[in-house]
Amino acid sequence: MLRTLFLNPPSYQGFDGGAGARYQARREIRSYWYPTWLAQPAALVPGSKLVDAPPAGLAQADVVPLARDHDLAILYTSSPTFGGDIKVAEAMKAENPDLTVGFAGPTVAVEPERSLLASAALDFVAREEFDFTIAEVAEGRPLAAVDGLSYRDCGTVVHNPDREILEDMDRLPFVTPVYKRDLRIEDYYIGYLLHPYVSLYTGRGCRSRCTFCLWPQTVGGHRYRTRSVASVLEEAALARELFPQMRELFFDDDTFTDDRQRAEEVARGLGRLAMTWSCNAKANVPRETLEVMRDNGLRLLLVGYESGNQQILINIKKGLRVERAKRFAADCRDLGITVHGTFIIGLPGETKETIQETIQFAREVNPHTIQVSVAAPYPGTELYRQATENGWLPADGESGASLVGQDGTQLAALSYPGLGHTEILESADAFYKRFYFRASKIAEMSAEMFRQPDMAARRLREGREFLQYLGRPGTRRPA
């Protein structure tokens, strides 16, 4: 077995783009998802080490010396960080010329050849779901014998056959022992989750086909493949045992509610364990299912509303009607389920009027907290294809770096006739202000801080970070 390092490389300060983040950017407030996609293969490789540099505050100088103690380094990369990740790989290779370096992540899955040609420091890239691909490389198999791999052979790029999609999800070992071994759960913050939280996947893939959404279009696919209920409950119980300080368990499946019957079964099991939990959901969950989940410890749903304009929802193939989303929001409110709603500005069909419509919609459905992103055309998505075909990208739009600014915060990569980059980006800021700077919302947040004194310090810190974000200089792209 090769001595194997799994690394989320250092990049922009505070960058939340690791092996699990769906929007790869430095967020408005300190925010980190767990590097679950790296922890999963790490769990398959005995004696491996997982280093998640951004949450741990590690710089390149801290991680490069690790090259000396390893035979194999797997670096997770994303479109915005690819150039910087290559520099880390080159520095590690210089430190230990015998080190084999592989990259994994959606970016290299869709552009394996271009990725490999970027630097001689890169020996291979793992395409598709890369858990067992990496495990076989770590066993010492020749690269030519590992499905799902593209590698360099005497200056030529060779693409091995695709790896079969994983059907039996219970073959994946638990990730929580890897978290326990290599991570500090207190380093992981998400503004709307209780701290400290732990997150894991109970399945992969999403049945919906949203044109902007990265993981289902590049790695996970459109069938929701799930672990057995027994396996999920066993890991939930283990998480609590390993992390008695954990206050909430989050299921990071693309859409945990895609299989409602199973979601209810898992919920009932979590109820027996008396756990507080939360998950991703689409805004079409029936009230009966919401009730079962609420009665069994569900605290919060993370919901992608995206837009309040029906035509935009159709354009992005969201498979959701605005009226259905409103009914869902009302049900959650009635049942006391907290909602964190996410919205996207600058999707195809966006105009100044639809932006106002979405802001009005957000105020009406009134999630407890929101996140406003600008449309990000990641390579491999239908949105990216549409953007290149229709000329919505700027001249430098071929590069993922144009998705974020110099400090790693989001940029408006797309523009349309009548709606420029600056307008889109400024609308996102205006969205936040019009949503949060309302008397009713301020009263709601103040009441929360009053009820939960430990929340007060956190919300004040987040509020400071948020105001700094709104006042940030130099992230605007010329119109």
Ligand code: SF4
């Ligand atoms: S429902 Fe959510 S996870 Fe599924 S494709 Fe759409 S945005 Fe992605």
